[in-house]
Amino acid sequence: MPRFFRPVTSAVTYTRWLHLLIGSAIPLMGAFITPGLSRTSPAEWVQIALQPIPLVVAAALLLPFVRRAEGLQARLMLFPGQHARVPGDEEESGISVAPSVSWRDRGRTALWLVLRLEAGFLAGYVTVQFLGTALALVGAASSERGEEPGVLLPLPGPHPANALLVPVPIMLLLGVMVVGGRLMTSAARRLLGPSPTERLAALEERTEQLLERNRIARELHDSIGHALTVAVVQAGAARAAADAGFTERALGAIEETGRAALEDLERVLRVLREDEQPASRRPTLSDAAQLLESARASGAKVDTEVSGPVERLPGPVSREAYRMLQEALTNVLRHSGPVPVQVRITVRETALEIDVRNALPAARESTGRGGSGLRGIRERATLLGGRATTGPRDGEWQVHVELPLG
Incomplete structure (x- = not known):
């Protein structure tokens, strides 16, 4: 017609x-x-x-x-x-x-x-x-x-x-x-x-929805991405080692990391379903020992130095700092493999500093730009009023985060 x-x-x-x-x-x-x-x-x-x-x-x-x-x-x-x-x-x-x-x-x-x-x-x-x-x-x-x-x-x-x-x-x-x-x-x-008031209210509601969706996407990326990276690295190392003891430890690390990722996934799904069941506790920087141990079990030599009362950090800062550290370690395992890693966590009176460094393999050509994970670290830091820098420095790859505690 x-x-x-x-x-x-x-x-x-x-x-x-x-x-x-x-x-x-x-x-x-x-x-x-x-x-x-x-x-x-x-x-x-x-x-x-x-x-x-x-x-x-x-x-x-x-x-x-x-x-x-x-x-x-x-x-x-x-x-x-x-x-x-x-x-x-x-x-x-x-x-x-x-x-x-x-x-x-x-x-x-x-x-x-x-x-x-x-x-x-x-x-x-x-x-x-x-x-x-x-x-x-x-x-x-x-x-x-x-x-x-x-x-x-x-x-x-x-x-x-x-x-x-x-x-x-x-x-x-x-x-x-x-x-x-x-x-x-x-x-x-x-x-x-x-009316203008209704438009503003609708815009604020839409902004809140987008921020929540962005936060959930970062949560899933960091948690599931870290678990899959650890599992892949552990499985490859176990096959290359051909050692029964090492294989047993690798399977244990894969199981533990996978269980933690499933808990994070269930928590996010509860938020999306908006049911009445309370969501499980989100990990904080006080739980970083388990995170560092999973990286060590993947073959990375993690040298850690923590100074200051980590357990007294404000909740939002501590939770986001945990995710930033998780993504930094995931980035190391994914792109550099089991290389030596230096982790420095410093709690000052007015700020929290996290510094993660690892040697760059000779075969890797760095552009100084990260993927969505490193971009997520910078976004988290900005939302908390801090800043994050990522990129090569003096032959090493560095992730440096500063978050205010005020």
Whole structure:
């Protein structure tokens, strides 16, 4: 079907027109009382269109829930489900369904109600006139009467050929329906759309969701990535050593690391499910001994120096520092293998410093840029108000982190 005719066959065109026609109900109800609909003059039609305005304005200004009612109705009829939309029109409604919380919201709602009232009245008048014109053409084609009162367009004299003109007012009405529906849709987005306060609240909620997703992604990357790296290094070392004792120790280290990774995975899944079960405790820098031991079991010679009260670190700093150290050791095992590693953890009065250094293999060409793991270390440090530097220095690869404790 040509694109030009798609709106005519789409249900949304008729739901939008029905939404417009509903707006004419209030002035027509008033017209039955005064001035009446019998022999109505043009001035009286104007009176019918204007007399309900004070009522709808008062309702919008005094009743906050009017905005919600209009928003729900606009969503239902101006932006129906996908089955009723014009193909290619996938835009979301952007219509708020919250009650008015400020005078600005009430004013926008009042303006919307006045627009809907007048546009609905005009839509009803045009609909009656175009349909009347079509019926008058049918009558002119089948009888000798040449003029019919109350039609929008002048009619030709009686002739059977008038039957060919019957589709003209109907097609014009369909065109007005499509254009009118789109104009009201645009107006609804402007007048019933979210207020600046609602937009800010939605933006803050979206930001929180993205930050949480980013944090969970880093957690999974650090935990699962470390476990898989240790398992691969241990398995390769055990096969190369061909020693039963070493193989037994390697399998034990793989089992322990895998169990810790499963616990981290279960904790993250509990957060995603948002169930009522308490999440397991996240590891902190006080648990670094187990982390360093798993690296040693992988064949790396880890020289560790810890100074200061690690157990007294603030919770967020200690937990994030553990993940940074984990990623730094994972990076060593993944890219350099079981090489000597120097780990320095220093707790000062106002800051925590972590320094991880390892020798760079001669065959490795370093670009000074890390992957997503090292980028995650820098992101964690920045979120805590600190800084992290990674890259080659004096023939070694260094990961240096400074986190404030204030």
